[in-house]
Amino acid sequence: MNEKMSRRTALKTMGATALGLVLSATGLSTLTSSCLVTNKDANKGLGKCKKRIILYFTGTGNSLYVARQLDNGNAKNGENIGNTENTELLSIPQMMKQKRTDFEADEIGIVYPIYGHMPPYMVRQFIQRAHLKADYLFAILTFGARKCNAVEIWDGIARKAGYHFDYINTLMMVDNWLPNFDMNEQIKMDKHIPEHLAVITSDLASRKQWHQPVTEEERQMHAGFMAYTKLDPEVGFLKKAEKYFVVTDSCIGCAVCTQVCPRGNYSLETDGVKAQGDCEFCFACIQNCPQKAIVFNKVEDDALLSNGEVNPKARYRNEHISLMDIKRANSQK
Numbered sequence: 001m002n003e004k005m006s007r008r009t010a011l012k013t014m015g016a017t018a019l020g021l022v023l024s025a026t027g028l029s030t031l032t033s034s035c036l037v038t039n040k041d042a043n044k045g046l047g048k049c050k051k052r053i054i055l056y057f058t059g060t061g062n063s064l065y066v067a068r069q070l071d072n073g074n075a076k077n078g079e080n081i082g083n084t085e086n087t088e089l090l091s092i093p094q095m096m097k098q099k100r101t102d103f104e105a106d107e108i109g110i111v112y113p114i115y116g117h118m119p120p121y122m123v124r125q126f127i128q129r130a131h132l133k134a135d136y137l138f139a140i141l142t143f144g145a146r147k148c149n150a151v152e153i154w155d156g157i158a159r160k161a162g163y164h165f166d167y168i169n170t171l172m173m174v175d176n177w178l179p180n181f182d183m184n185e186q187i188k189m190d191k192h193i194p195e196h197l198a199v200i201t202s203d204l205a206s207r208k209q210w211h212q213p214v215t216e217e218e219r220q221m222h223a224g225f226m227a228y229t230k231l232d233p234e235v236g237f238l239k240k241a242e243k244y245f246v247v248t249d250s251c252i253g254c255a256v257c258t259q260v261c262p263r264g265n266y267s268l269e270t271d272g273v274k275a276q277g278d279c280e281f282c283f284a285c286i287q288n289c290p291q292k293a294i295v296f297n298k299v300e301d302d303a304l305l306s307n308g309e310v311n312p313k314a315r316y317r318n319e320h321i322s323l324m325d326i327k328r329a330n331s332q333k
Contacts, residue, residue, distance in 0.1 A: 049086045050106040053134075057092045057112040057123050057262070058329055059282025061321030062142045062173045067111045068320075069197050070140070070204065091329040092126050093262035101130050108134040109204075113282070114141050114170075116229065117148040117222050118236035119157065120280045122262060127161045136207050138167040140200060144175020144186070148222040149214045167203060168211045171196055176283050176316050178296060179305055183287075183314035228303055237281040241265040243297065244305060245286060247273045250293035256323065257294060260284040264332030287315050288326055 054071070058064040071087040088105070092112070095101075112123045119141075139158070141150050147170045158165050172191045175181050203210065226233060247257075251273055257266040258273070261284055265277040275285070275294075286294040295312050299305040317326070 052087045052107040052109065053090060053103055053105040054087065054109045054111060055090050055092050055095065055103070055126070056110070056329075057120050057282070058321075058326065059113065059262075059280070059284040060174075060176045060287045060316055061318030061326060062176070063111045063113050063140075064325060064329060065318045065320045066140055066142060066171060066173075066197065067109075070109060070111070070201060092123060093330050093332070095130075096122060096126060097332055102133075103130060104133040106134060107136040107138070107204075107207075108132050109138040109140065111140045111142070113176075114143045114147065114150045115237045115281055116225060116231060117143075117146070117150045118153055118231075118233075120282060121236055121238045121278075122280055124157060124236070127158060127163070130161075132163060136167075137163060137165045138204055139165050139169075141168070141170045142173050143170055144173060144177060144181070146221065147172075148218045148225070151212045152214050152219075153222075155211060165211075166207070166209050169200055169203070170212055171200065174316060174318070176287060178283065178286065178309040178311075179307065180310065182311040183316040184311065187316060230303075239279045239281055241275040241277050241279040241285075244279065244281075244299060244302075245275050246295050246297045247275065248293050248295060250291045252291055252293070254290060256327075257285040257289060259327040259331045259333065260288045260323075262330040262332070284326060284330055288317055288323060289315070290323075 052071075054067045056063050056067040058067075067089050071089065090103075092110075110123070110127070112119050137158075139154055141147065141154060143150065150170060151168045154168055155165065171193070173193060174183075174186045174189070174191070176183070176186075231237065241263075253268060253273065255268045255273075257275075258264070258268055262280060262282060263277055265275050265279060266285060267274050267276075286296070292313065292315055296305060296309045298308045317323070
C-alpha cells in the first residue's frame with residue numbers, strides 16, 4: 001500500500017513538473033499564476049481575474065509599449081505583446097475605422113501621447129463617441145519634455161463626454177518632437193521609465209483613486225504655449241499633411257507611410273507618394289520611413305515649424321515596438 005501511494009505521489013510530482021515546463025516554454029506561466037484561484041479563495045470570492053481593456057493611440061510606439069506593460073501585470077522582460085486571457089489591447093485608430101463604440105470590462109484604460117499637452121484629435125473624437133462601461137477608468141498620458149496641465153485637460157474632456165476617470169497619470173518617455181529635439185540625443189537620456197511604470201502598475205493593481213497634481217505654473221505655461229501657437233484648445237494639433245511634410249527623392253515607393261498613418265493620409269501614385277488630409281501630428285510617417293525620405297517643410301507662418309527640424313538624419317521608434325506593430329495599430333487599408 002505504501003509502495004502504491006509512493007508511486008502515485010511520484011506521478012503527481014512528475015505531472016506538475018511537466019506542466020510547469022510547458023507553461024514556462026510557452027510564456028503562459030505568468031498569466032496562469034496570476035489567474036489561478038484556490039478553492040479557499042474562490043469560496044471567499046477572492047482572486048477573480050479582472051477583465052481589462054486598454055485603448056491606445058501610438059505614432060512611434062511609446063504608448064503602445066506602455067499599454068503592453070499595463071496588461072494586467074503580465075508583461076515579461078518588457079516584451080509582452082498584449083491580448084492575454086484577461087486583457088484586450090485595442091488601437092483607437094482601428095476602433096474608429098471599425099466604428100466600434102461599445103466597450104465593457106471591469107477596468108478600461110486609455111493610453112495616449114500628449115501633443116502640446118493635449119490629446120491627439122482622434123482621441124478626443126473617440127472619447128466623445130465611445131460608450132465605456134467599467135468599474136474603474138484610468139488614463140496614462142505619455143510625454144517627452146513638458147506635461148504642463150495635461151492631466152486637467154484630459155479630465156475636462158472626459159467629463160464633457162460624461163466620464164469620470166478614477167486615475168490619471170503621466171509618464172515621461174523619449175520625446176519624438178523633431179522640430180525641437182535630436183532623436184539621437186533623446187534616446188541617450190535615462191528617463192527612469194521602468195521605475196515610473198512600476199509605480200503606475202502598482203497603483204492600477206490597487207485601483208488607486210488619484211489624479212496627478214497640476215501646479216499653477218504649469219497652467220500658466222500651457223496658457224503661454226497656446227497664445228504663442230494660436231492652436232484651438234478644442235482641437236489641438238490638427239494640421240494639413242500636404243503643408244507640413246515633404247517626400248524627397250530618397251523615396252523608393254515602399255509604401256510604409258501609407259500603412260502607418262492613422263488617418264490614411266498617404267497614397268502611392270504613379271508619380272510617387274502623395275500626402276493629403278487632416279494630420280494628427282503623430283509623426284508615424286516621418287519617424288517610421290525606412291529611407292528617411294519624409295522631412296518637415298519649413299512653414300513660415302507656423303511658429304513651431306518655421307525652422308524645420310533639428311536633425312533630419314535621426315529618427316525614432318520605441319525599441320520594443322516593431323514597424324509591423326505600428327502598421328497593425330494604424331493602417332487604414
